[in-house]
Amino acid sequence: MPTHRVAVIPGDGIGTEVMPPAQRLLELAGHRFGFAFEWQNFDWSCEYYARTGAMMPADGIEQLAECDQILLGAVGFPGVPDHVSLWGLLIPIRRAFQQYINLRPIKLLPGIESPLRKVPAGGIDFQVVRENNEGEYSESGGRLYRGLPQEVAIQESIFTRFGVTRAMNYAINLAEKREGRLASATKSNGIIHTMPFWDEILRELGQEHPLLEISEYHIDALAALFVLDPGRFDVVVASNLFGDILTDLGAAIIGSIGIAPSANLNPEGEFPSMFEPVHGSAPDIAGQGKANPLGQVWAASMMLDHLGHPEAGAALVDTMGHVLLETDVRTPDLGGCATTEEVSDALADAFAT
Amino acid sequence: MPTHRVAVIPGDGIGTEVMPPAQRLLELAGHRFGFAFEWQNFDWSCEYYARTGAMMPADGIEQLAECDQILLGAVGFPGVPDHVSLWGLLIPIRRAFQQYINLRPIKLLPGIESPLRKVPAGGIDFQVVRENNEGEYSESGGRLYRGLPQEVAIQESIFTRFGVTRAMNYAINLAEKREGRLASATKSNGIIHTMPFWDEILRELGQEHPLLEISEYHIDALAALFVLDPGRFDVVVASNLFGDILTDLGAAIIGSIGIAPSANLNPEGEFPSMFEPVHGSAPDIAGQGKANPLGQVWAASMMLDHLGHPEAGAALVDTMGHVLLETDVRTPDLGGCATTEEVSDALADAFAT
Ligand SMILES: CC(C)[C@H](C(=O)O)[C@@H](O)C(=O)O
Numbered sequence A, B: 001m002p003t004h005r006v007a008v009i010p011g012d013g014i015g016t017e018v019m020p021p022a023q024r025l026l027e028l029a030g031h032r033f034g035f036a037f038e039w040q041n042f043d044w045s046c047e048y049y050a051r052t053g054a055m056m057p058a059d060g061i062e063q064l065a066e067c068d069q070i071l072l073g074a075v076g077f078p079g080v081p082d083h084v085s086l087w088g089l090l091i092p093i094r095r096a097f098q099q100y101i102n103l104r105p106i107k108l109l110p111g112i113e114s115p116l117r118k119v120p121a122g123g124i125d126f127q128v129v130r131e132n133n134e135g136e137y138s139e140s141g142g143r144l145y146r147g148l149p150q151e152v153a154i155q156e157s158i159f160t161r162f163g164v165t166r167a168m169n170y171a172i173n174l175a176e177k178r179e180g181r182l183a184s185a186t187k188s189n190g191i192i193h194t195m196p197f198w199d200e201i202l203r204e205l206g207q208e209h210p211l212l213e214i215s216e217y218h219i220d221a222l223a224a225l226f227v228l229d230p231g232r233f234d235v236v237v238a239s240n241l242f243g244d245i246l247t248d249l250g251a252a253i254i255g256s257i258g259i260a261p262s263a264n265l266n267p268e269g270e271f272p273s274m275f276e277p278v279h280g281s282a283p284d285i286a287g288q289g290k291a292n293p294l295g296q297v298w299a300a301s302m303m304l305d306h307l308g309h310p311e312a313g314a315a316l317v318d319t320m321g322h323v324l325l326e327t328d329v330r331t332p333d334l335g336g337c338a339t340t341e342e343v344s345d346a347l348a349d350a351f352a353t
């Protein structure tokens, strides 16, 4: 029986509450579909930072490299600046392991009401492929004349042919496996130099895939279309920042940020990939047992897909849909009054039947 | 009787179709409220570009400087690259005249159905203040190793204390005249150097306005909240790019990009300001008489506000609301079958009564 060694980093706040339900469902999936997990637990978090002065040990990346995959809850705690918690853990992992794809399904689950009045006949079901390693998220930039009236701050977006090409190739392959439609987020009507470059690469690659239907949308218009006509999308490819914005917006149109998952993928499997919910550590509701575990469970299902168990991954998503449609066991963010544990139990029950 | 000298640049496509209704309503408003217009017509457009090789003459800015205000339709035509049409006309005007505020009302008009299922009890009614002269829209950047596998493209975002402060002060004043709530779009949880700078300036200015309720939102979460909870906003302040994205998204939640207006303001009145609809030249529907003139009329009403005729400006918006609520005279983008001219007639009738 194949055994997958998974690094588990619950992190802070509700991250620690939503992780056990996800592990429980993964175990159940393993029993049914014939594989097992070996969990490696890491307590890296803001609490760890308070104790040690770092979000993870100096050899943290090496420790993770021993694992097949990483399951992350959420990091962040009031008082610890985001640039510490994120740039001390999340971003280094994304980069060290060349997790250059951030894949986020925008899929309206059965039983969930979209905030949009008109849901397209075919439902809402598309994928956003976000470039996850470069672009607007560069470390390059700084300040001049700090504190003076003349102060200037600069941030450099850096796009490489290497980085853009590999992200687009991933998106193209995905679109070819789905309905063959690829929408690209751009902003080449301004003077933003990097976006015409992005478009050029897309057009070059597009010529090698004549059957693919490729459309380019300015990011402003694209955001509007997520609301006005979400049915038109199959796969959307976007730069790091544009993808960040579009995926939160996408999570909104499928009803709740508490549900949406995110996979930080190293598609070649050379390094571990990392699976996390889109939501954060939510310190305001932490410790009250009312965190929605569905985002973490959905992230776990994406891990199963990536591990080569797509039937098991689909079974987890089906189970979520079943509980949402057939029961009223849901957490407050979805209008219910169930606890995290009650949702976990309902999921385990539904999975068993 | 005060006479306002207004530069009229209909531009391309539907820009030329929606301008006459706006001028007609402005004339009517002048009659009722006691002021007059002297129109200066400029045929600057992509067609002008095809004839002359430039979007406007070399002394175009000087010619516009003789006018009090500028009313712009839309520019852009297939075959003329956006960086020509926009950077040859729209952007130079915004910059030469220090139109450092782009003000966009996000207001659901009576009779318009929002694509959102739950419209807040108080309706949707907030203003987005977009910094319009600097930030992500800089001319700085370029390419290395063009065409080679090693190619790199760089774009610099440049934020100045001068530019950020004046935009925020405008937003603060506006919020103080409204409900006293200011939301700021940021992205300081990443490594983007310019956004902590943006936040710092906001916090400094905020201390001088202790009664103002100031909130900071990450741009991704903010975009989601436009959909999940638009009722919470009063005034939103955002950088050039973030404001660009948020305002198209805002136009979507109030039902149609065909309605939304945009004011490029030089608040001090040292230079002319420019008023335009958010929509573009829409070559696909141009020449068919079915363009929605409401965006241009709403832009005209913002010009009246800026000219110091707020009652006249409000009368124009009321007239639009009246036609939308009491008649079914609306263009196809709003689900009707009226022509531009029929909407224009209905507006003129409604204004007269
Ligand atoms: C046309 C384009 C350059 C422009 C912008 O991004 O400013 C437009 O989208 C707008 O919002 O006015």
Ligand SMILES: CC(C)[C@H](C(=O)O)[C@@H](O)C(=O)O
Pocket (backbone or CB within 6 Å): A086, A244, B189, B190, B220
């Ligand atoms: C926390 C933050 C740095 C991160 C990002 O912008 O990448 C988050 O918003 C996400 O989308 O994973």
